[in-house]
Amino acid sequence: MAETMDPSVVDSVVDVGSEVEAKCSRCKLDLMHTVVAMLDGKPRRVRA
Numbered sequence: 001m002a003e004t005m006d007p008s009v010v011d012s013v014v015d016v017g018s019e020v021e022a023k024c025s026r027c028k029l030d031l032m033h034t035v036v037a038m039l040d041g042k043p044r045r046v047r048a
Contacts, residue, residue, distance in 0.1 A: 014043055022046050 014020055014035055020043060022033045033046035 014038075018043075020046065024048060 016035050016038055018035050019032050020035060021030050022043075023029070024031050024033075026048075031048060033048050035043045035045075036047050037043070037045035
């Protein structure tokens with residue numbers, strides 16, 4: 001299931017397919033997610 005990501009958690013350069021740590025909106029834990037959509041150079045959608 002895709003999650004909306006808070007772009008403030010990104011510390012380095014990422015691209016679609018990169019893994020980033022993001023807060024899971026379901027379980028409220030910081031987990032590794034795969035970036036599936038970018039907008040203006042920032043991750044906008046991730047998948048657990």
